[in-house]
Amino acid sequence: MTLGIRYMLISIVSFSIMHMCVKAIPDIPVFETILFRSVFSIIICLIVIKKEQISCWGNNKPMLLLRGFVGMSSLICFFYSIQLLPLATAVTIGNLVPFFTLIFASVFLSEKVPSLKWLFFAISFCGVLLIKGLDKDISGYGIALGLLAAFFTAMAHFVVRTLRDTDHTQVIMFYFPLVTIPFMLPLIFLYHKMPDAREWLFLVLIGISTHVGQLFLTKAYKYEEVKNISYVYYAGIVLSFVYGITFFGELISLKSSVGVGMVILGMVLNMLG
Secondary structure, eight states: OOHHHHHHHHHHHHHHHHHHHHHHOTTSOHHHHHHHHHHHHHHHHHHHHHHHTOOTTOSOHHHHHHHHHHHHHHHHHHHHHHHHSOHHHHHHHHTOHHHHHHHHHHHHSOOOOOHHHHHHHHHHHHHHHHHHHHOTTSOHHHHHHHHHHHHHHHHHHHHHHHHTTTSOHHHHHHHHHHHHHHHHHHHHTTSOOOOOHHHHHHHHHHHHHHHHHHHHHHHHHHHSOHHHHGGGHHHHHHHHHHHHHHHHOOOOOHHHHHHHHHHHHHHHHHHHO
């Protein structure tokens, strides 16, 4: 197992803990959760940047700002989808990232994508449509947000790959909260709830797990090609099923499981192909 894949596994486990914590505090507005997570992250980034004596502003500023914006967009969409959908369903849809990565590679890098890859993408996408079509209790809005989260996450990964040769890992991470905080601050006055002790605990865990996940995700893409580590995403899906059943009693309906199965089938075929 390469160093990049090990880093990716640590990232996936950290993010899965974050997903569980977000699901556990449905009464806390998403914008408030994201603001707390961003403040926590920017403090850690600044401490590390100062310790390593590097400039926090980086070199490729346009791409760094883009990384911050798409990361923020992904987080907003994904947190909302977690609140609206069963945890396993939200994470499964959110893990369509490798397919959107193929689209970016085809459009922006002019890489030739084999026809079978598009077929596998179609299988997974049809699975998403079936989740909603067969199970009327599933939120269509939640599914749409999950797809948008996957789209923005793929774009963020694409940008991180571009930045790996120009900017330090901590600088890339720093721009995520740097961009997010100014957007979240005005919204906190419209959507705010004072957390209780239990909710504060989960907010702290969200801050820690998300930062660790981002750190090792960025490191993973510095040491490994995108195509070689995309399959590790499926570990996150397995963990989401375990957490959903264990902590939230979420048993996915037979109707939804057909669509979820098709999504996973398409992703596995893409990995094997």
